[in-house]
Amino acid sequence: MAEKHFVVQGAVCQCQFSETPQTDELVVKTHSKHYANDAEGKEKLIATNKEIGQTMKKNTFGNCKKQPSGSSFLPCQTTITEWSNPYEKVTFSNNGNPLLEDSKATCPKGSKDCITIKDHGQTAELTEKNTKNSSPEVIAELLPGLNLSDLDDSALIINNTENE
Template structure:
């Protein structure tokens, strides 16, 4: 079992134990610290200052803690705090970084009921991912490609580029 914890960012999917529909994190507490974007401009890091209603749709559907006859009242989450943040770093806004193991405390439940389903990061393979894998594995996964030829050629060999 890995002890690796991934940081969460804008777009991380969340689920409330008392709701029915997931929603995505919308970081509004800061606009300076980014993660996992080659351009460095689209994935804001989630942190403990993302309070109130930091979700894109602003609801997890219906709330099981608010029965209404044979149904439930709509969920309107209100985050009062976060448990399980990464405590070794504090952002400029005073918030600690959220990890995929962090849990949001909702005012309705009074306990940490909001969990992360995904961390919001998008993996991007690098050349080292291919270079560190054996030729046999590459051949099994994609028998039509001679991976060593691609590695030796480089990304632009034989490509004609026209600038206007």
């Protein structure tokens, strides 16, 4: 899996047959159990090759070049029939394999692998566990000139309340 990310809910996809390049977001509908890059386990469900059918937020990529209509094209109605290149070494509770950022989808109006993933949907999320597990050398590189051992814990708290 060398340096490839799992695709999560909200990943941005694009079809090569869109008249003008438009994107849509992937929605995970086949399970509610497996999360990535989401400390709270509320938003980033891992997408699998079982995300078949109308599994996009808007279910359209604009007008489809594969559906000519006079001097224009008919609107796309995204329907995914299969995914290629999932990570087959892992199987989730929905019997699906997680999608990777280089996985592609097939639409019956387009062609095999006509839908690509433009952004896997994961974002870096710093948690308390991350800071506790950080080495002093890494902290020194990221925050040069700051010696965290000289500060008490209260100096590291960022207050985000409106009234204070």
